[in-house]
Amino acid sequence: MATAPLLASSTVLDLAQPLPLDGGQQLDGVRIAYETYGTLAADRSNAILICHALTGDQHVASPHPITGKPGWWVRMVGPGKPIDTDRFFVICANVLGSCMGSTGPASLAPDGKPWGMRFPVITVRDMVRAHVALLDALGIDCLHAVVGGSMGGMQALSLAANFPERAAAVLVLASTARHSAQNIAFHEVGRQAIMADPKWKDGDYYGSAGQGGKGPEKGLAVARMAAHITYLSEEGMHDKFGRNLQDRSEKTFGFDADFQVESYLRYQGLSFIERFDANSYLYITRAMDYFDLAEEHGGRLADAFANSTARFCLVSFDTDWLYPTPESRSIAHALNAAGCPVSFMELSAPFGHDSFLLEVPALDGVIKGFLGA
Template sequence: MNGDRGAAGTVASLGELGLDSGETLPALDVAYETYGTLNEDRSNAVLICHALTMDQYAASTHPVTGKPGWWLGMIGPGKPIDTNRAFVICSNVLGSCLGTSGPTSMAPDGAPWAMRFPVITIADMVRAQAKLIDHLGIDRLHAVVGGSMGGMQVLNWDALYPERLDNAVVIASAARHSAQNIAFHEVGRQAIMADPNWNGGDYHRGEAPSAGLAVARMAAHITYLSEAGLTEKFGRRLQDRDAKSFGFDADFQVESYLRHQGIAFVDRFDANSYLYITRAMDYFDLAEAHGGKLAAAFEGTSTRFCVVSFDTDWLYPTSESREIVHALNAAGAEVSFVELSSPFGHDAFLLESPELNRIVAGFLG
């Protein structure tokens, strides 16, 4: 049932993959982690869909950073996604750099794909996940769960494979990427491509465009936080000094924090992967793919939905979650919705949240 085990965890080789662009990826590899045990009738599988900069290590130690899993508070024995009962799967998305096929993978000519890798979509990511689920011998998923870009994948799972899932949990997400979010992504992409080391994406023999990728991460990270959270955590406090430097070093704590986030990010992520995944998010518009009517994406679904938003999330505000809920209602789907209060902005879904834990545990239980 499993693939080959390596530095990226378990990797399954899954053959060709047709893409929305019309191109075909000749050889698809998907890296994934599993937790818990698949039951005899294979009815307890839960798929976790990760966000832009996350990976398959949702509840296990990251091999590069050594840090614990990014959703360790949500997944595990006795936790909301209870591995005493559920067989949990988390795969690295298509286009990423932790073992699944992407621009860092080897092309048929033996060199990295780099910018020759075909442009991908959220739906392509979901089709790759479906091939993995097939590989694992699972016909139907008890649940698909994801936040942010992971929530987009959850929505696309129901749009593409409604007969294959019972429950869907969509957290801090949206049914399309807004103009504002496309704009932030473009700033990040331009920062990467303006780095002299980017070299048209062909940097695998030399220095990576680390400065550009760090700036892209800094800009994006601001959108994951809230103004109230930044003020509470940093305010205008100075960094390790009693007075302003009257220069351009990191005078303020918030500047130092963002620089740290940028530097830490380049150690675990690939610049070209960042370009590809942000473009896939920008192309995401579930209504556009269904004649301009979002409700049509869910027509006839029997999936139960739980939609969660956070009141300080300005990246994917509650209004966008309500749009999803209204479309599900119009399609006659069973849906629960809650807006949670948090000072932490978009990142709230990744942080310890007793309310979110209670909601997910209750819904899946």
């Protein structure tokens, strides 16, 4: 369904108060870049906060300012769509630590120079604290729902656990309550790829190029390529690429991208460096690796939801091997143990982890149903 770009309100909030961080520091001068769609009801009861994933941004349903591509969830957010901007006031904020306008390692520190690796290591809960500060500024006491996939789902869970009064419903897609050893391992490969690039310069690469992902481009591209494999399913890659050759009928017996899958991955790496800051990649992957909602709450996941009165909906995808179904199931069990209303379903889709972003009609119905009524 081709539609004109939504009218998005794109703005920033500068926090008046320092933001307390899990690492023990306080961060002064935090800026939060966010977009809103639709109209906030007079009773402020119709707000939905959408939390984005690792490399996402606030442009959930408006064109990306650098790439010009449509927002990352236009299929789900808009008038008459499952997250219906005719009914809901939709908010999407760039996470703390990112590079699309919110404060992160590429931002200027109080000394007037980019933070670089002097930026404090943050957590998913810190990102959520920034979201809550934004809700405070918008005068929204309780969200109609908080929604997120992947790292967005971690934020939704963290908000439910740490600010249980701030959301009446919690929708978590393709996510997990803690990063596994394999999850950490893949992120560590990406970080090492970035840090191995001599242009990383211990994170102090902004001087000549300014903000915006210049610097360790080759390392960042490799990190993205490795991560991208984890976003697709083996079956999906086979169906999409198989062993098909790229624009040639014979192997070249060389190191060009003979195979389509090689060409595709190289493209993913190259296009990523246009829009993402390598240090942000380090910080956000670290936040995800640190995420362990049970650990934050005494070691028992159910205790994270002890004070929750929200409704929950969890969705996993059968081909997602990054955060496979058992991760969602364990969250559902914890919510059951905590006495929280929860619906949980595994949807079948060929796209692996990325399924929550792609054409999975069954998901539309689930989201509409859960938010709707």
